[in-house]
Amino acid sequence: MLRFLSLFAAALAFAGTAAAQTISLGASVQLTGPVANTGRYYKDAYEFAIEKINAAGGVKVGSQQQKIALKLLDNQSDVNLSVRQYTQLLTQDKVNFLLGPFASNFVLADSSIAEKASVPMVQGGGASDEIYTRGYKYIFGTLPAASDYFGSTVEALGKLNPPPKNVALLFADDSFDVSVAKGTRELLKKAGMQTVLDERYSTNASDFSVLLSRIKSSNVDAVLVAGHETEVLNFIRQAKSLNVNPKFYSFTVGVPSADFRHALGKDANGASGMTAWLPSASLKDKWFGDAEQFAKAYKAKFGYDPDYHAAAGVAAVEAFVYAIEAAGSLDAGKVRDALAKTNFESLYGHIAFNDKGQISLPQIMIQIQNDQVVEVYSGGKFVNKPVYPLPTWDKR
Amino acid sequence: MELLVQVLVSGILLGGLYALMALGLALVWGVLNIVNLSHGALIMLGAYATYFLFTGTGLDPFVALPITAIGLFVLGYVIQRGVLNLVIRGPMFNTLLITFGIEVILTYLAQLAFSADFRAINPSYAGNNFRIGGITIPLMQVLAFAVAMALTIAMWLFLLHTRVGRGIRAAAQNLVAARLYGVDPRSIYALTFGIGSALAGVAGGLYGTVSQINPYIGGPLTAKSFAIAIIGGLENPLGVIVGGLVLGIVESLTALYAGSTYRDVASFGVLILVLILRPTGLLGRTA
Numbered sequence: 001m002l003r004f005l006s007l008f009a010a011a012l013a014f015a016g017t018a019a020a021q022t023i024s025l026g027a028s029v030q031l032t033g034p035v036a037n038t039g040r041y042y043k044d045a046y047e048f049a050i051e052k053i054n055a056a057g058g059v060k061v062g063s064q065q066q067k068i069a070l071k072l073l074d075n076q077s078d079v080n081l082s083v084r085q086y087t088q089l090l091t092q093d094k095v096n097f098l099l100g101p102f103a104s105n106f107v108l109a110d111s112s113i114a115e116k117a118s119v120p121m122v123q124g125g126g127a128s129d130e131i132y133t134r135g136y137k138y139i140f141g142t143l144p145a146a147s148d149y150f151g152s153t154v155e156a157l158g159k160l161n162p163p164p165k166n167v168a169l170l171f172a173d174d175s176f177d178v179s180v181a182k183g184t185r186e187l188l189k190k191a192g193m194q195t196v197l198d199e200r201y202s203t204n205a206s207d208f209s210v211l212l213s214r215i216k217s218s219n220v221d222a223v224l225v226a227g228h229e230t231e232v233l234n235f236i237r238q239a240k241s242l243n244v245n246p247k248f249y250s251f252t253v254g255v256p257s258a259d260f261r262h263a264l265g266k267d268a269n270g271a272s273g274m275t276a277w278l279p280s281a282s283l284k285d286k287w288f289g290d291a292e293q294f295a296k297a298y299k300a301k302f303g304y305d306p307d308y309h310a311a312a313g314v315a316a317v318e319a320f321v322y323a324i325e326a327a328g329s330l331d332a333g334k335v336r337d338a339l340a341k342t343n344f345e346s347l348y349g350h351i352a353f354n355d356k357g358q359i360s361l362p363q364i365m366i367q368i369q370n371d372q373v374v375e376v377y378s379g380g381k382f383v384n385k386p387v388y389p390l391p392t393w394d395k396r
Numbered sequence: 397m398e399l400l401v402q403v404l405v406s407g408i409l410l411g412g413l414y415a416l417m418a419l420g421l422a423l424v425w426g427v428l429n430i431v432n433l434s435h436g437a438l439i440m441l442g443a444y445a446t447y448f449l450f451t452g453t454g455l456d457p458f459v460a461l462p463i464t465a466i467g468l469f470v471l472g473y474v475i476q477r478g479v480l481n482l483v484i485r486g487p488m489f490n491t492l493l494i495t496f497g498i499e500v501i502l503t504y505l506a507q508l509a510f511s512a513d514f515r516a517i518n519p520s521y522a523g524n525n526f527r528i529g530g531i532t533i534p535l536m537q538v539l540a541f542a543v544a545m546a547l548t549i550a551m552w553l554f555l556l557h558t559r560v561g562r563g564i565r566a567a568a569q570n571l572v573a574a575r576l577y578g579v580d581p582r583s584i585y586a587l588t589f590g591i592g593s594a595l596a597g598v599a600g601g602l603y604g605t606v607s608q609i610n611p612y613i614g615g616p617l618t619a620k621s622f623a624i625a626i627i628g629g630l631e632n633p634l635g636v637i638v639g640g641l642v643l644g645i646v647e648s649l650t651a652l653y654a655g656s657t658y659r660d661v662a663s664f665g666v667l668i669l670v671l672i673l674r675p676t677g678l679l680g681r682t683a
Contacts, residue, residue, distance in 0.1 A: 032504060034612040036512035077612075173657055201656035204616065206607050209406035210651035216532075217399045233514055233608040240523030241534035241606070242406075259513040263608060267523065393523060 023059055023330060025050070025320065026071045026095030028085035028110070029125075030102055033077025034204075037259060038229070038309060039102050042125060044302045045313030046070055046099055052287040059321050062328045068321075071095050079109050086113040096330050097121070099316055102309065104128035104146065104176035111139040120336045122319050124312030128179040132356035138332075140319065140339050140357040142312040142348065144276050146176050147183020150224055152365045153250050153274060154187040156377040157222055160388055164221030164247055168197035170211060171226040177203075180226035180252055196220055203228065208235045212244045221389075222248040229254040232271075233263055240267055240393050247389030248272065255366060256307040256373055269371065270390045274363040277308035277348055278375060285347035287318070294347045308348075315348035322351075398530045403652045404645065409537040411644025413602055415637045416544035417617055418624035419551060420595035426630035427568040427588045429488075430480065433495040435621055436614030437502035438593050442468050442600025443609040444510055447517050457517050458539065461601050465594040472593025476586040484585065499614060506611035517604040540602040545637070547598060551591075552633040564588050623667045629677015638678050642666065 027046060030039025050068045053059065058067040071093050075082035082101050089095050090113065098114050100107050100123020107126025114121035120138045127143035157164055167188055171181035181200070188195055196218045199211065212235075215223060223246045225235060232254045239249075254260040255273025264271075277283075279295035288294040291311070298306040323338035324330065343352045349361050365377035367386055376386045421435045442464050449460035475498065483490045524535040555561040566574035567584045575581060603613075620643070628639025643663050650662035670678065 032507055032512075034512075034610070036507065037514065037610070040512070199656055201651075202659060205656065205659070206616075207406075207410055207647070207651075209410070210403050210648050211656060213399055213402045213406065214652070217402075229514060230608055230610065233516060237516060237518075237523065237606070237608070238534075241525055241536055243525050243527075243532045263514045263516045263518075265518050267518070 021064070022067050022069045023061070023097070023320075023324065024069045024071055024093070024095040025097050025099050025317070026073075026086070026089030026093060027099035028073040028075040028082045028089070028101055030077045030106075031074035033075075034230075035077045035102060035228075039077070041306065041309035042099075042102055042313045043072060044298070045124075045306070045310040046072065046317055048298060048301065049287070049314040049317035053317070053321055056287055060325050061330060068317075070099075075101060075106070079106055082106050083109050083113060086110045090114075090117045090119060097320055097332070097335065099123065099313075099320075100125050100141075102126075104131060104179070105174050107131050107139075107141070108175055111136060114138050118336075119332050120320075120323075120339055122316040122339065124309065124314075124316045126176070128175040129183070130175050130179060132358045136357070138336055140316075140342075140353050142315040142319065142351065142359050143308075144359055144361045144363065145183070146179035147186070149180050149226070149252050149274055149363055150184040150187060150250070152363045152377055153224065153272065154184065154191050154193070155380070156365050156382070156386070157193065157248070158191050159382070160248075160386070164193070166194045166196045166218075166220055167222045167224060168199075168215050168218075168220040168246075169195055169224050169226075170197070170199055170201060172203045172205075172228060172231060173200050174203050177226040177252070184224060184226070201227075201231075203231075205231055206234050208238045209242060212239055212242050215246060216242070216244045220246055222246060222250075224250050226252045229257070229260060233260070236264060236267055236271060243393055245390065245392040248386075249390070250274070250365075255368060258305045258307075261368060261371060261373075266371070266396070268368045269396070270368065270387055272365060272367040272376070272386070274365055275308045276361040276363055277311040278364060278366075278373075279306070279311075283347050283349060284345055285318075286344075288314075288347050291347040311348040315346050315351055318344070318346050319351055400652070402531050403648050405531055405533060406537075407645040407648030408641060409534070409541045409644070410648065411641035412541035412544040412637075413537075413599065413606070413640075414620060414624055414643055415548055415628075415640025416595065416602065417599040418621040418628070418640060419548055419633060419636050420592035420599070421618070421621040422625035422628065422630050422633070422636050423551070423595070424589055424592040425625060427564055428476075428480070428484065428585055430484075430491045430495065431488075431622065432589075432592065433492060433618055434475075434499040434502060434614075435495075435592075435596055436616070436618035437499045437506075438468060438472065438596035438614075439600035439603060439617050440506060440609070440611060440614040441471070441502060442597025443517075443604035443613070444506065444515075444600075445597060446601030447515055447604055447609060450517050450519065457519055457601060457605050458543070461543070461598050464597045464601050468597030469590040469594040472596075473586050473590035475593070476589035477582075480589065481582060481585065499618070503611050503614060510611060512610055512612075515604075515609045516607075517601070517609070519605070522605060534606075536605050540606055543598070543602060544640075547595065548633050548637050551595070555633065560584075560587065620663075623663060625677075626667055627670045627678060629679050631677065632679050635677050635679035642678070 098121035102125035104126035124142040127146040250272035281292040283291035327334040327338040624639040628635035
């Protein structure tokens, strides 16, 4: 009997160590619902990164090699559900660490769960400055600050010949876009540009005819829009049908992604935007080789091109790997401190968090020219010639 | 002044499309006494059908509309015969739940089949426009407006002057009397739901030519259609035109003078006002 008991205890102990040999990462992302077409970047990026890391042997925790397991839930594009799911991930599934959802308003709510439980969350989906001004210690982000999304664009506008004489700033009424607008307003003021229209609109607005008519009647040269992909598509289509011809327009979202170009066809040409990431071979990565190879492998695996969302998602997983190896343990506090000191090169760029937990990467200004995303302005200079002023719709 | 006229023109054109979206919902509501929460999902399916007919076979979206309409008619007929008929005498709450369920199923099937990618029906003339005075008039919106008006008026004439139309109205007004005169409610109901779905499908095809399509556009469109049906009243298809135009114009003027975030405040404000002042709708009979 005694022998049986001790065997049983040994078996239990064995089961205990076996369970401890995987590191579990939990995330709730938008697999269905209105933002599912961006949410999929995170699912695919997380799974792809973890697959690669495990194939290369996993993570070295102290003297042990451990594999990563991902627990992924679908929040149906519903913030309230995502909060419940992150709570579930921590209390019921008892995951070790958290990866983020997409979009600032989700991260704002979900990061409070992580903070309360003192479990680090690394997220590549929310850029709003609001996320980082609450003094939270357990939230880290791989998207650069929303307030600077138009930074390179405003800089480039000043160097155009002739520079636009006035600007319209339109933004949706959610956390990310309000943050972008706030930062952009400052940037425009500093650059000495005249803002003739500064207007907030409702998220998911489908009719832009009034705003476009106002842009036309005030002869606006440059239009900056901080919104969502569906709004941007409607904006451009309606600009064409109402024959509104600003000399320049730029959008915070959509422009780098393939389905944007696909939906608009030729009408996508001339749209400017920004991205913190382009798949360049100069961005080296421990697991994927470099960003160019990553983009190729990603396209082959999932059937669509990755954009910065996917790269930021991969970087979030990699940040955990580096931090866990540096901490040498799965202790939430130790890994959190290691994350704060993270410093590595990845396919997404140089990853190091500031004291608030956010990364700093310059935004590259891009423009769609001949149906291709073209890098236009980065590192303080024009890399390629922008199409400016945009030809009027009837001349395209 | 030019800006105001431009905004009014946009509001009217938008209102015409709104009216067509609401027409099917109002018809089904008036006759079957079902608030069809899956109406927006049917609009979405109509948009996809037109999109695939256009991209797959190169069929002009306006030529594709009748095919979309037939497809959606069949779907609506089957949904009514196979599902809704089972609860037609049940309490309102049951029909709400079932149509809500159908909405969820259609939406998620659409995501499985078509992915969540954004799409747009973009024929070569999609962005064309013409000018009258200083006002720019978008061609596509005018065509959509014309189709919407023509269908609404055709619907009105159909209900007034055809045997089936009179049967539908009779079933709506007094089912017992209608049955005594030989109206078969089951086939009338299925026919009505089919027509309502076909109208939703056409509205969806037109919506896809002026806006964008994804599996989730349905919900907000159901809400909009609901508001228009209440504003216009359920008695008369012409009421829906009035409701749509009122909503389009109010939304546009609000966006111009009060700011773009107040659009929905204004449109649902109108809804509440109508409910208080004229509960039967603007063109409805007064009590």
